[in-house]
Amino acid sequence: MKMHKGLLLLSAGIDSPVAGYLMLKKKVELVCLHFDNQPLVNASAVEKVKRLIKKLKEYSEKPIKLYIVNHGRNQVEIIRNTDRRYQCVLCRRLMLKTAENIAEKEKCSFLITGENLGQVASQTIKNLTNSDKGVKITILRPLLCNDKEETVRLAKEIGTYGISTEAGMCCTAVPPNPITKSRIERIEKEEGKLNIAKMIEKSLSEAEVLEI
C-alpha cells in the first residue's frame, strides 16, 4: 500500500498530537508544522512541540520533520490592520495558506489538523468552511466529531497528554468577542487589508526546519 504523506499542524495542545497519532496509525508519513506565536507568548510551546514530536516518533516508521514558523509577527499585523472580531478566522486562514505552501514543497497530499467542531471560535462549521476556502489542498480532521473525553483518553494512552498539559502560556491575541458565523465576503474584505503573500513569503523564508 502506498504511504501517503501529510502535513500536521501541530500546536502544544492536547488535540493535534492525537490527530497526528491517528494518521500515523494509518501509515501516513508525517511532516509537522508549528506556528510559533512569539513575541506574544514565551518559548514554552516550541519546547513542548519538540517533545511531543519525540513522543509521536515512537509510532512512526520514519523520522519526523518539523517546521517552526513565526506567526506572532503575523498576529501583530492582523491585530493592527483588521476588525478584531475576525482575528481567529484570519489567523486560521493564514496558517492554512502557509501550510499549503509547505505541503507543496514537502510533497504532502493533505493537511491534518486537530480541529474539533465547536471547540473554539474558529471551529464552528461556518468558520471551518470559510477557513478551508482559502486553500485548495485537502484538509483532514480526524478528531472533528470526537468528544473531548475520547481525545483526552487517547492522549493519555499515547503519552502526549502530560506534555500537552504542562504549564504554558495561552495565546494573547484572542479577541474578547470572536466572530463565530463569518461571511466569506467580509473575511476576504478584512484579508484585503493585509499583504498575505508577503507575510507567507517571510514566514517561509525564516522557517526553522528540524528533523526529529
Added chain:
Amino acid sequence: MFRLARCKDKGAFSAKLENPRKLNFNKLRKKYKAIADTPIVMVIKAGSFDIVVHRHGELIFKNDGDKEEMREIAGEIYENA
C-alpha cells in the same frame, strides 16, 4: 492596586488590576522599548522581563524571575500608564 499570580495556563505570571482600567499605550511607548506594538496589546522590555501588556490592564511576564522585581515593574507600569 493589583494582584500578581500564575496566568490561566500556569506558564507565566500575570498582574491584574483590582479596579480594571484602560492603560495609556502612548505613555508606555515613551518609557519602554516595544518589541511588538499594536493598539490593544504591546510587548515591552522592562528590567529582566519581556512583558505582554494588554490595554485592558493585564500584564503577562513572559519569563520567570524574581517576583519582587515583577511587582516593582508592574507597579511602575500601572503608575506610568
